[in-house]
Amino acid sequence: MKTTEEKYIVFHRNVLDGLSEIHDKSVQTCVTSPPYYNLRDYGVEGQIGLEATPEEYIQNLVQVFRHVRRVLKDDGTLWIVIGDSYNGSGKAKGDKNIDKFLQRSNKSSHSTKPTKVSSLKSRDLIGIPWMLAFALRADGWYLRQDIIWSKPNPMPESVKNRCTKSHEYVFLLSKSPKYYFDYEALEEPATGYDNRKDIVMKEFVYPVRRKRSVWTIPTQPFKGAHFAVFPESLAELCVIAGSKEGDVVLDVFSGAATTGKVALQNNRIYRGYEINADFIEIGKNRI
Ligand SMILES: C[S@@+](CC[C@H](N)C(=O)[O-])C[C@H]1O[C@@H](n2cnc3c(N)ncnc32)[C@H](O)[C@@H]1O
Secondary structure (H helix, E strand, O other), rough: OOOHHHHHEEEEHHHHHOOOOOOOEEEEEEEOOOOOOEEEEEOOOOOOOOOOOHHHHHHHHHHHHHHHHHEEEEEEHHHHHHHHEEEEOOOOHHHHHHHHHHHHHOOOEEEEEOOOOOOOOOOOOOOOHHHHHHHHHHOEEEEEEEEEEEOOOOOOOEEEEOOOOOEEEEEEEEOOOOOOHHHHOOOEEEEOOOOOOOOOEEOOOOEEOOOOOOOOOOOOEEEEEEEEOOOOHHHHHHHHHHHOOOEEEOOOOOOOOOOHHHHHHHHOOEEEEEEHHHHHHHHHHOO
């Protein structure tokens, strides 16, 4: 029987330096969300997200995920939660709200100046998620799915010339064409049985259907010092579909360790990397 200290380890390291603490082909799934491009300064040398151009940011992420591919088992998967940003138009109201929140509760990061990418027009959507997805595919990953994380409670925005942004992407990538994916763990109640191929009767009692690719999950407020945490239920869907009990689950941008918390709750082993010592402490206190 492993102790919690053995099951849960976060390395205080710059993940760009590699994952030397982890053996090749020992991790079943990696569930992570990289820092947004040019949104937060986490105040630590070597952090990802403050690169001068989106291209440099994407290159750094490709390098990080190359290390991840080495430590993944051949049938392993990578789940990346990632959002987009606009060029040069200043911060949206939502971002200003984030700043107020941070001033009250977070001394470990502060927001950056508005993004100015010279190759783009002011107000262009940069397209970060798809830039990353295509770059990872070109680097050898199998790009398997773009899942939409739909937020019923998005950050309010004052803009009147487009819709309020209420989604992010969850990309599912695999190391090999065939990989471990427990679709049954994701099955959800179906409203009725109508002979659709993806609806089955479970134990002849209730109809279930395959999970669809739009996941509606509210953002979850977190009182710790770290702002950009993803909801536990979002991380849990990736963990239970991507691994079995006893498997190793990795998050290379561990933050407040939402993936770690969910991994332990589901009897997995957790390994994380985090450059900011304050966040490692917050994660530990959550477990
Ligand atoms: C979006 S947050 C992750 C939040 C996490 N998903 C959670 O729910 O708590 C990204 C994290 O990446 C960390 N980070 C940034 N650059 C890093 C680097 N080079 N190596 C390791 N961690 C890094 C930041 O300190 C931040 O905590």
